[in-house]
Amino acid sequence: MSPELVITIGQQAMWVTMLIAAPLLLSALAVGLLVGMFQAATQINEMTMSFIPKLLVMVAALVIAGPWMLAVIVNYTRQLIEQIPTLIS
Numbered sequence: 001m002s003p004e005l006v007i008t009i010g011q012q013a014m015w016v017t018m019l020i021a022a023p024l025l026l027s028a029l030a031v032g033l034l035v036g037m038f039q040a041a042t043q044i045n046e047m048t049m050s051f052i053p054k055l056l057v058m059v060a061a062l063v064i065a066g067p068w069m070l071a072v073i074v075n076y077t078r079q080l081i082e083q084i085p086t087l088i089s
Helices: 003-042 047-082 084-088
Strands: none
Touching: 003 047, 047 084
16 A cells, blocks of 8 residues: 555545535534624623524534435445455555
8 A cells, every 4th residue: 555545545534524524513603603793792691592503503404414424424435445455455
């Protein structure tokens, strides 16, 4: 196994990780920004006010993007398993 192949596999793993994490992180970021702006405008500093909406939006994002995320990780895993014979030689 060459160093270039190891780097390529690592890059693919990082890309898949980023793809899988993006829907949840971006939705939490958007809701956090909106709640933060609302809290700044109304001067309400309640911690649960930011936690509950983020939790609900992340559950919704997981329900919506979950099948796609599962397909991405399954395809990546399948590709890695199929490459095992070429990696050994």
